[in-house]
Amino acid sequence: MNTRWLFADQLGPHFDDGGPLLFIEAKSVFARRKYHRQKAHLILTALHSRVLQDPERITFVQADTYRQGIGDLVPGNLEGIAATSRPARELVRTLGVGSVHPERGWFTSVEEFTQWAAKRDGKRFLMEDWYRTVRRAHNVLMVDGEPSGEPTSEPAGGRWNFDSENRLPPPRGHTHLPVPPPWQPTEDAIDERVRSQLDTWETEGIEFLGNDGPRRFAATRAEALSALDDFINHRLPMFGPYEDAVLWQDPFMAHSLLSVPLNLGLLHPREVVDRALSEYANGRATLASVEGFVRQVIGWREYVWHLYWHLGADYENLNALNAQQEPPEWFLELKTDEVQAHCLKHSLDYVRDLGYSHHIIRLMVLSNWALERGYQPQTISDWFRRAFVDGYPWVMAANVIGMGLYADGGVMATKPYASGGAYLKRMTDFCGGCRYDPKIRVGEKACPFTAGYWAFLHQHQDGFRRNHRMATAMRTMDKLTDLSSLVAQEAERGSAAP
Ligand SMILES: Cc1cc2nc3c(=O)[nH]c(=O)nc-3n(C[C@H](O)[C@H](O)[C@H](O)COP(=O)(O)OP(=O)(O)OC[C@H]3O[C@@H](n4cnc5c(N)ncnc54)[C@H](O)[C@@H]3O)c2cc1C
Ligand code: SF4
Known part of the structure; x- marks a missing residue:
């Protein structure tokens, strides 16, 4: 054998x-x-x-x-x-x-993705389209979705997404989402041995990033099942409404923290999805929350996995915006003492202290910053992979090169996920404690995300004017009377910590 x-x-x-x-x-x-x-x-x-x-x-x-x-x-x-x-x-x-x-541990097969991709017939790949195909094919949250029944083309609740229920800003007057804290493992003798092995490696010259700290994520099958149980029983009902919201003192909100055990192969996505579906069937979680979560696992996660293989090795090296800025040390090494921009400081602090942040922090703070500042995409991709506890090569292509940095020129997203301070003000509580003002573009209090956004559009205006999805933003930029001083201000900021 x-x-x-x-x-x-x-x-x-x-x-x-x-x-x-x-x-x-x-x-x-x-x-x-x-x-x-x-x-x-x-x-x-x-x-x-x-x-x-x-x-x-x-x-x-x-x-x-x-x-x-x-x-x-x-x-x-x-x-x-x-x-x-x-x-x-x-x-x-x-x-x-x-x-x-062949690979194991996925909800969908390579053949399923290849067939779906072939049918796109030269059209842009859309996650939403993939997700609906998977739901139909696997009878997930479909009307009459009896396991033995024929899948119908009617989604449960009559809608494919519940964005209006699921995109709420953070609840006012709260520093933490009113959900129990996430499950955390109890460290054992193996943790102790590993810690001392890593200490020894450090004395031999192997360097690590970030701070050591108590282990927060599941590392065994039994722990993974406990983490899954805990999320399903205590946090899933709140997952949907606040999945895009940020309360800065609550790094976990109602997120599942399951990317680690999923990516270690300790959990199968099918069992994760089945648990969420049974909560909906039993009336313990709303359709909006369950759909929002299932979308992450059989939609986004599977999509990102298949795209890694489908788009090929060259995709990882794309740099459509010709972003050549070497990211500064304070960013790469998580040295936040001099960072005053509240959102960026705390986002980097999460990474330093936890090796984790949830999706909106990764996309709308960290990669948004790297995008606007023109940081070199492959360096940033390598950073995300090293700095995050759930980082693996297959996750980087679509998430970082595509979605985060627009380095593929629009294969993943129809327009860059760049935004100014207004988005962060609406969806987070970062701005309240910040020395900058998200509405101000120029001067002492100019928000580096707001100013950075317009400077980024200005820099790439030739290309963006050809993208009809950028038309409104470009028209707004053209009306800014302070654009030239803003551009000069951001050029002067260079790679200094904001
Ligand atoms: C710039 C950037 C970098 C990212 N880097 C990683 C990474 O290194 N590893 C990683 O697993 N995810 C990554 N993601 C996706 C997503 O942010 C994380 O999966 C999620 O934050 C993990 O936390 P959670 O388990 O609490 O997720 P939840 O919000 O609870 O989501 C549930 C599950 O859905 C899956 N999922 C949701 N979105 C994605 C996605 N876009 N890609 C892959 N899986 C997804 C994850 O397995 C996650 O555990 C990245 C996203 C961006 C924008
Ligand atoms: S004002 Fe700007 S820099 Fe400060 S927290 Fe808000 S978005 Fe971030």
Whole structure:
């Protein structure tokens, strides 16, 4: 019987068919890139915990590189399950692993995506279109959606989305969303051992980003199930209404914190979706909340995964706006002492202290800032991958290169996700405590997001004037009487911390 070599993001039961397993911890992975300390902690804890669950059946090798880890084993006698990144698949191929099973751990298959993409017939790919196709095909939240029944084309509740219910600004008068805090693991001896292993690596010269801190995310199958239970029972009902809102003292709001166990392969998206659907069926969560959550998992997550493969390796290197600015050290290294812009400071602080922030912070603060400031896309993509506990190569292409930085020139999004302070004022409570004013464009109190937005449009006006979705913004820009002083002000700001 072949031994199955699995990676540290293939840890759940759906990767294990009962035969002998091999896991390799390759130190060079951490030496090559400066990962967040809490991310390294999570990955190693997850890996070591998995190995200790079944020591009889699992061979565990700690080596410098994967190649050394394979050592005397005969690669032809090894098998694998398709890895989640191109470099990992290439490694498996060049090492001569005997056979590789198709990928596991996804709600939809590559064939489903390929068929859908082929039918787009040269038209732009739209997540919404993919999501509706998946819902119909898998009978998710469809009218008469009995498991045995024929899927209908009618969505439950008569609507495909509940944006009007789900895009609420943060509730006034609250510093935290009125939901119980998210589930948090109790650290054990494995955490302790991993922590001291990372300390040793640091003394040997391996560098990490961010602060160490108590582990916040699930790293074992049992923990993943507890985190899922907790989210479904206590937080799902509030997920929908406030999914886009930010209260700055509440980094988690009603988000699930499930990207880590999902991306480690500890949870299958099907079980996550099934749990949410049963809450709707039992009347314990509204359709708006359940739909909003299901959309994230079978819509966005699957879409992003398939696009990574579908768009190919060249996509990751796109730089349509020719953004060449080297991101400053204060941004990359999360040094926020001199950052006065309240939104940016606290967003970077979340990353430093947690290796996590929820979606709107990632999109509308961090990547919005990088986009407006012309930070080099591949450097930013690498940063998101290293700095976030759930960062993996497959997540970066569509989320960072496409959605966040518009470096694909419009494959993912019809227009850049750039915004000024007005959006942040509406959807967050950051602006109240800020020395800047989101309405002011020029001068001491000029909001760097507002001024940055107009300076960004001005810089790329030739291209944006050809995009009809930018027409209103360009017309507004043309009416600004202070545009030239604003552009000069932002040029002078350069890469200084705002
Ligand atoms: C610039 C940028 C960078 C991102 N980097 C990552 C990343 O490194 N890893 C990552 O998993 N997600 C990433 N995302 C997507 C999303 O922000 C995170 O999945 C989410 O914030 C994780 O927190 P949560 O589990 O509490 O999510 P919830 O808000 O509770 O959402 C539920 C689940 O939906 C899935 N999901 C939702 N949106 C996406 C998406 N766009 N792409 C992939 N999965 C999605 C996640 O698995 C998540 O756990 C990024 C988004 C942007 C805009
Ligand atoms: S005023 Fe501008 S810089 Fe300050 S918090 Fe609001 S958006 Fe951010």
